[in-house]
Amino acid sequence: MLPDFNMLSVFALVAEERSFRAAGERLGVTRSAVSQTIRRLEENLGIALVSRTTRSVSLTEAGEQLYEDVAPAIADVRAALSQTEQWRDRPRGHLRLAVSSIAERFLSGPFLAGFTEANPEIRLDITVTDEEFDIVAEGYDAGVRLGEVIEQDMIAVPVAGDERQLTVCSPAYRDRFGIPDLAGHRCIGWRPSPKAVPYRWEFTEDGKDFSVAVAPEITTNDMELMIKLAVAGAGITFGMEESFRPFVERGELVPLLEDYCPRFAGFYLYYPSRRNAAPKLRALVEHLRRCKG
Numbered sequence: 001m002l003p004d005f006n007m008l009s010v011f012a013l014v015a016e017e018r019s020f021r022a023a024g025e026r027l028g029v030t031r032s033a034v035s036q037t038i039r040r041l042e043e044n045l046g047i048a049l050v051s052r053t054t055r056s057v058s059l060t061e062a063g064e065q066l067y068e069d070v071a072p073a074i075a076d077v078r079a080a081l082s083q084t085e086q087w088r089d090r091p092r093g094h095l096r097l098a099v100s101s102i103a104e105r106f107l108s109g110p111f112l113a114g115f116t117e118a119n120p121e122i123r124l125d126i127t128v129t130d131e132e133f134d135i136v137a138e139g140y141d142a143g144v145r146l147g148e149v150i151e152q153d154m155i156a157v158p159v160a161g162d163e164r165q166l167t168v169c170s171p172a173y174r175d176r177f178g179i180p181d182l183a184g185h186r187c188i189g190w191r192p193s194p195k196a197v198p199y200r201w202e203f204t205e206d207g208k209d210f211s212v213a214v215a216p217e218i219t220t221n222d223m224e225l226m227i228k229l230a231v232a233g234a235g236i237t238f239g240m241e242e243s244f245r246p247f248v249e250r251g252e253l254v255p256l257l258e259d260y261c262p263r264f265a266g267f268y269l270y271y272p273s274r275r276n277a278a279p280k281l282r283a284l285v286e287h288l289r290r291c292k293g
Helices: 005-017 020-027 031-045 061-089 109-118 171-177 223-231 241-249 279-292
Strands: 050-052 057-059 093-099 122-128 142-146 154-158 165-169 187-190 201-205 208-212 218-220 236-240 254-256 267-272
Touching: 005 020, 005 031, 005 061, 020 031, 031 050, 057 061, 093 279, 109 122, 109 279, 154 279, 165 201, 165 241, 171 254, 187 223, 218 223, 223 236, 223 241, 236 241, 241 254, 267 279
Parallel strands: 093 122, 093 142, 187 218, 187 236
Antiparallel strands: 050 057, 142 267, 154 267, 165 236, 165 254, 201 208
């Protein structure tokens, strides 16, 4: 059986220190444990590597040759491990995120700018997408989605409080056509991709959820365009209240059917359940919690 790396690294320390005791102190083990490891290594190789006396330790000719051969490789491994340990303690590296286009608070400039300023060694790579896929299989570190569509085996951290979806239109459209029941009205719909059907508008009445498959006059995957069209009086649209808030506050849009639009769990940052999350991901979670607080 070939010796493992642990045996060779102990041997290298003995060769460097010329002492079982000193090698043990560097490893945090006893002199006896070092001696036993060297003995197993010699038994595996079938040759003596170390000459022992009561006062000193020296290498045999075979030991000198082995040390000369393995020392550079062991030094490289030690350096590599040292570099890896730096990743354990410092938030650094490439952080890939898949974020829903309607996660307004997460995608706000101040939140992400504050994170990059506090963590200059992290390079953010954000894909804004509403398609559902396995973030692990696609190589992402984390994602941001509505809580209701996140897999149960993920760790999920709230981005904000509860959300709700609203129907909105321009004041001019409302004044022209009155408060609608949706039937017969021009609708501006959303779909995540060209091959997907338009999103169904979801409501609640007397505690019971129901959805309406509207036939949009205009369909797009861009919420910003939907809002522009609604402000321009092109029809009624449906989406997250957070996306519409600035336009409602300025009076450019008015909410409709609010009694049928209850609140629900909002957006979450989610990532795989692992014992040791990378420092770069922990830094993002901590930044999120600080901003919420």
